[in-house]
Amino acid sequence: MERVDHLAHERNKSEFDVDAMKIVWAGSPHAFELSDRISKLVASDPGFRKDNRTMLSRKDLFKNTLRKAAYAWKTIVDLHLSEEEAAKLRFYVDEPAYTDLHWGMFVPAIKGQGTDEQQQKWLPLAYKMQIIGCYAQTELGHGSNVQGLETTATFDPQTDEFIIHSPTLTSSKWWPGGLGKVATHAIAYARLIVGGRDYGVNGFIVQLRSLEDHSPLPGITVGDIGMKFGNGAYNTMDNGVLQFDHVRIPRDQMLMRVSQVTREGKYKQSDVPRQLVYGTMVYVRQTIVADASCALSRAVCIATRYSAVRRQFGSQNGGPETQVIDYKTQQSRLFPLLASAYAFRFIGEWLKWLYTDVTQRLQANDFSTLPEAHACTAGLKSLTTTATADGIEECRKLCGGHGYLCSSGLPELFAVYVPACTYEGDNTVLLLQVARFLMKTVSQLGVKKPVGTIGYMTRVDHLMQCRCGVQRAEDWLNPSALLEAFEARAARMSVACAQNLSNFDNPEEGFAELSADLVEAAVAHCQLIIVSKFIEKLQQEIPGKGVKQQLEVLCNIYTLFLLHKHQGDFLSTGCITPKHASLANDQLRSLYSQVRPNAIALVDAFNYTDHFLGSILGCYDGNVYPKLYEAAWEDPLNDSVVPDGYHQYIRPLLKQQIRTARL
Numbered sequence: 312m313e314r315v316d317h318l319a320h321e322r323n324k325s326e327f328d329v330d331a332m333k334i335v336w337a338g339s340p341h342a343f344e345l346s347d348r349i350s351k352l353v354a355s356d357p358g359f360r361k362d363n364r365t366m367l368s369r370k371d372l373f374k375n376t377l378r379k380a381a382y383a384w385k386t387i388v389d390l391h392l393s394e395e396e397a398a399k400l401r402f403y404v405d406e407p408a409y410t411d412l413h414w415g416m417f418v419p420a421i422k423g424q425g426t427d428e429q430q431q432k433w434l435p436l437a438y439k440m441q442i443i444g445c446y447a448q449t450e451l452g453h454g455s456n457v458q459g460l461e462t463t464a465t466f467d468p469q470t471d472e473f474i475i476h477s478p479t480l481t482s483s484k485w486w487p488g489g490l491g492k493v494a495t496h497a498i499a500y501a502r503l504i505v506g507g508r509d510y511g512v513n514g515f516i517v518q519l520r521s522l523e524d525h526s527p528l529p530g531i532t533v534g535d536i537g538m539k540f541g542n543g544a545y546n547t548m549d550n551g552v553l554q555f556d557h558v559r560i561p562r563d564q565m566l567m568r569v570s571q572v573t574r575e576g577k578y579k580q581s582d583v584p585r586q587l588v589y590g591t592m593v594y595v596r597q598t599i600v601a602d603a604s605c606a607l608s609r610a611v612c613i614a615t616r617y618s619a620v621r622r623q624f625g626s627q628n629g630g631p632e633t634q635v636i637d638y639k640t641q642q643s644r645l646f647p648l649l650a651s652a653y654a655f656r657f658i659g660e661w662l663k664w665l666y667t668d669v670t671q672r673l674q675a676n677d678f679s680t681l682p683e684a685h686a687c688t689a690g691l692k693s694l695t696t697t698a699t700a701d702g703i704e705e706c707r708k709l710c711g712g713h714g715y716l717c718s719s720g721l722p723e724l725f726a727v728y729v730p731a732c733t734y735e736g737d738n739t740v741l742l743l744q745v746a747r748f749l750m751k752t753v754s755q756l757g758v759k760k761p762v763g764t765i766g767y768m769t770r771v772d773h774l775m776q777c778r779c780g781v782q783r784a785e786d787w788l789n790p791s792a793l794l795e796a797f798e799a800r801a802a803r804m805s806v807a808c809a810q811n812l813s814n815f816d817n818p819e820e821g822f823a824e825l826s827a828d829l830v831e832a833a834v835a836h837c838q839l840i841i842v843s844k845f846i847e848k849l850q851q852e853i854p855g856k857g858v859k860q861q862l863e864v865l866c867n868i869y870t871l872f873l874l875h876k877h878q879g880d881f882l883s884t885g886c887i888t889p890k891h892a893s894l895a896n897d898q899l900r901s902l903y904s905q906v907r908p909n910a911i912a913l914v915d916a917f918n919y920t921d922h923f924l925g926s927i928l929g930c931y932d933g934n935v936y937p938k939l940y941e942a943a944w945e946d947p948l949n950d951s952v953v954p955d956g957y958h959q960y961i962r963p964l965l966k967q968q969i970r971t972a973r974l
């Protein structure tokens with residue numbers, strides 16, 4: 312049967328080279344080729360089907376995830392896929408699994424915190440999946456407060472071992488993904504006790520389960536923590552609980568890059584900063600930022616395609632009704648999310664660069680950029696995950712009633728994504744880390760020159776008193792005007808917090824009292840980073856007809872949308888006047904009209920297969936209604952015309968004979 316493209320008229324309207332944009336989105340021709348090839352490989356293999364996920368019981372769902380993970384591994388081995396190809400394959404299989412934690416945290420923790428010998432011993436086993444690892448840091452009683460962890464690792468000089476122990480209920484490890492049912496090993500974080508002294512939290516490699524029959528080793532109590540939010544969704548993951556009862560491990564299973572314990576029971580600190588114990592979190596936060604654009608672009612692709620298909624009202628003389636994407640309200644909700652997806656793509660790329668740079672410096676014993684890397688990864692993780700989770704939910708609403716159906720793909724995407732606001736650091740707690748960094752920067756102005764993402768603070772005197780020069784709406788398209796407004800707002804909010812803090816005798820008390828303002832200052836700073844990196848990206852040469860122009864429109868939408876949304880900050884700090892805010896709004900409306908004819912092509916540039924999108928509303932050909940109709944009949948509830956339970960619960964109701972005065 313011939314396939315009709317119901318969105319062809321939309322695709323014909325586009326004013327730029329979509330294939331060139333696909334390469335910009337992917338990052339390079341190589342990245343595009345890789346992504347395209349692997350996504351098609353996964354989509355065409357029935358072993359990776361995922362359309363029944365929301366209908367399975369937890370046990371069936373979990374077993375199916377185990378099957379897929381094993382099948383993915385077999386495919387990787389059979390096809391001799393490279394590390395890069397294998398990671399892409401796992402990404403397109405699109406099912407949270409223990410492998411995410413094995414590859415995403417266990418392996419990086421050994422690489423980042425293990426000595427050369429430890430890496431040589433453990434990494435080959437992990438690479439071949441002869442052991443499966445998880446990252447066991449969080450406990451029932453403490454997640455954010457890592458220094459409050461209670462699990463102990465006490466050195467026993469008699470046997471040259473550590474004794475890992477959970478002294479209280481609240482010290483039970485709680486949440487680690489992969490721990491519940493699969494992991495054979497954990498990087499467990501515990502307080503290091505040597506000679507009766509507590510040296511703080513450190514990582515230890517602990518075997519949990521037998522490599523022969525998978526039973527827990529002596530002293531280990533382990534299980535799954537139970538169902539989580541949403542059908543399907545993150546319930547494919549076995550987040551676990553773990554208690555240690557005096558479990559002994561050899562001394563060389565303490566990760567010893569940052570600090571060591573000698574055979575004689577001496578504690579030694581390397582000349583690397585202690586904060587490197589937190590290094591795996593910096594790495595993972597950077598990957599979460601890179602992933603935010605994937606989740607948001609998925610939701611935006613679904614909502615944009617469906618908004619072009621869906622029509623409501625406005626029929627003239629029996630003609631077609633209006634496509635909902637043509638309503639200005641729909642555009643003002645949808646297009647900033649489209650622009651955010653691109654903005655997050657580029658900030659993810661930049662953060663990867665920053666992370667690589669800091670890693671190389673650390674290897675050369677240059678620790679100077681670590682605080683900035685921590686602040687950037689923490690702040691951008693917080694900002695992008697909050698905006699992405701909110702954006703997915705907004706996309707669901709943009710799809711009206713049909714967005715609430717699991718077959719839209721949006722409920723599951725939201726349920727899988729929303730914990731990103733909590734895991735790898737609660738988003739508010741992380742913004743408070745950024746705020747500490749900003750307050751330190753302001754307090755050292757004149758003593759230490761701010762560089763990198765806080766370089767704008769060198770011009771703090773100018774930024775505290777500059778006036779916005781915008782006179783016409785088009786002036787807001789000038790990158791310097793935009794940058795200066797965002798820099799002035801960030802600088803003024805930080806300086807105001809620092810001044811308020813100085814009124815407190817006890818700085819910690821002041822920090823706690825002013826924490827809500829500090830979080831807002833941190834948000835302003837992080838938004839400035841995203842805006843400035845988007846603008847920087849556009850200063851590069853970008854090939855392809857009309858591609859750069861489209862990106863400029865998106866960059867302006869992203870920036871002016873933020874200015875509009877946070878105009879309270881800009882007005883109260885005197886960075887702009889109400890007139891400037893109104894001109895910004897006028898410009899924003901004009902930009903929405905410019906993006907409208909290109910909207911479908913801009914989401915096509917994500918190059919998502921229908922399999923990966925997993926959404927009837929977002930399917931490439933826009934043939935939504937027949938697919939929705941067919942899918943309804945495939946629901947198990949429609950297996951029989953008369954439902955199970957009719958004879959027990961419906962018929963007796965219908966046949967009852969109630970004799971009461973009123974009836």
Ligand SMILES: CCCCCCCC/C=C\CCCCCCCCCC(=O)SCCNC(=O)CCNC(=O)[C@H](O)C(C)(C)COP(=O)(O)OP(=O)(O)OC[C@H]1O[C@@H](n2cnc3c(N)ncnc32)[C@H](O)[C@@H]1OP(=O)(O)O
Pocket residue numbers: 405406407411415446448449454455456457458488544586587589590592593599602606681682685723724727728731733734735736737740744747
């Ligand atoms: C339908 C299917 C759809 C699929 C959709 C796909 C989308 C999915 C996308 C991605 C999937 C990814 C999968 C991910 C799986 C989930 C993984 C989750 C794993 C976890 O959650 S692991 C646990 C993480 N835990 C945390 O993050 C805890 C948070 N807490 C902390 O980080 C810290 O303890 C703290 C920073 C809050 C502590 O504060 P405090 O006590 O004040 O700090 P101190 O310990 O005293 O240290 C202060 C000092 O150190 C500096 N510092 C702190 N942290 C770091 C660091 N990480 N690096 C460098 N430096 C650090 C801090 O600035 C202070 O410095 P100063 O003294 O001021 O100079």
Ligand SMILES: Cc1cc2nc3c(=O)[nH]c(=O)nc-3n(C[C@H](O)[C@H](O)[C@H](O)COP(=O)(O)OP(=O)(O)OC[C@H]3O[C@@H](n4cnc5c(N)ncnc54)[C@H](O)[C@@H]3O)c2cc1C
Pocket residue numbers: 412446447448449452453454455456485486487488545550730733734735736737738739740743
């Ligand atoms: C799906 C999922 C997967 C996870 N996977 C893992 C894993 O693999 N390994 C692992 O070790 N952990 C994992 N975690 C745990 C996760 O890292 C923690 O839940 C997270 O760090 C937040 O800590 P918490 O739960 O203690 O939150 P809490 O700190 O208890 O937060 C509760 C509330 O208190 C607020 N709050 C806390 N401290 C402050 C403060 N100082 N100032 C102001 N407000 C504050 C927070 O903002 C929040 O609103 C996972 C969690 C989830 C949800």
